[in-house]
Amino acid sequence: ARTAFDRARRTHFAQRSTEQAEAKTVKEALVKQAEALADSSDFKQTPKSFRDLMAKWKAAGRAGKSDEEALWSRFKAAQDAFFARLGQENEKTEAEQRENLSKKQALVQRAQALLPLTDLGSAKTTLREIAKEWEGIGPVPRDERAKVEGALRKVEDAVRAAEQEQWRKSDPVARGRAQSTVDQLTTAIDKLRKQLHAAEAAGDERKASEAREAIEARQQWLAQAEAALQEFSG
Structure with missing residues (x-):
């Protein structure tokens, strides 16, 4: 064993x-x-x-x-x-990213100083300069990225909206449509006034009342159309 x-x-x-x-x-x-x-x-x-x-x-x-x-x-x-x-x-890396964050925050402040917009052309030029500098700066801390990028994006969106509004106001086709609406309503109101005068002269109160209502409605539309047209010269 x-x-x-x-x-x-x-x-x-x-x-x-x-x-x-x-x-x-x-x-x-x-x-x-x-x-x-x-x-x-x-x-x-x-x-x-x-x-x-x-x-x-x-x-x-x-x-x-x-x-x-x-x-x-x-x-x-x-x-x-x-x-x-x-x-x-x-x-x-963390120290470098914090430094990058400071640089981008300074650019955001520079962009925010453009608001409210007073000179669209100058604002666009400044934003292009800021964007170029921004691209040359390295990454920022991950938990700060959305905040700093969002702040700059708000200014970019405001400039883009102003640019679109400027184009809308200078669009000859849209302006032509607005002028045409004003002209058509003005012509229609003149025609209705003649009909009103004729109805009153003939003692036809029903037709006169219908004409008055039609004139009142179109005058309201005309006021809106003229306000829209005015925007193109604003």
């Missing part, structure tokens, strides 16, 4: 020794990969690479105690070195 027990024990330790040796080989390769990544400047992809290496590390099993500790010390040193640099890079 002891012989069988000793044989089983030797088999167990031999198997464990083999497994530890295999784990050591795998982890030595993982350490080399980690150390190669320690100085990486790819701050977007490298964190994922370290996560993948860590998953492989956990799946590799344990090497012998002293080997495990030594390998882990090297792996963690490489990982810490990279993430320390990543932290410094993030701080640098």
Whole structure:
């Protein structure tokens, strides 16, 4: 029985020794990969690479105690070195984005000073200059992006609306339609007045009343049409 027990024990330790040796080989390769990544400047992809290496590390099993500790010390040193640099890079990026935000906020204030619009042509020129400067500035903090971009967009929308209104007022086709409406209503009212006078002279109160109502309605329409026409000279 002891012989069988000793044989089983030797088999167990031999198997464990083999497994530890295999784990050591795998982890030595993982350490080399980690150390190669320690100085990486790819701050977007490298964190994922370290996560993948860590998953492989956990799946590799344990090497012998002293080997495990030594390998882990090297792996963690490489990982810490990279993430320390990543932290410094993030701080640098955040500082740059805050500076960019200040620059864009200054441009927004410059744009907002154009409102209310008094000179559309000058406002458009200034906005083009602002847009060119804006494009030359880098990204801002994500949580501030919508606010600062929205503030500039409001001014751009106001200028665009004013430009469209200016075009509408100077559109010869639309102005012609407005003038035609005024002329048609004026002609219709003159005709109705003649009909009214004729009805009154003939003592036909029904026709006279109908003419008065028609005149009153068209005078209201004429007032609206004249107001619309006036916008084209405003």
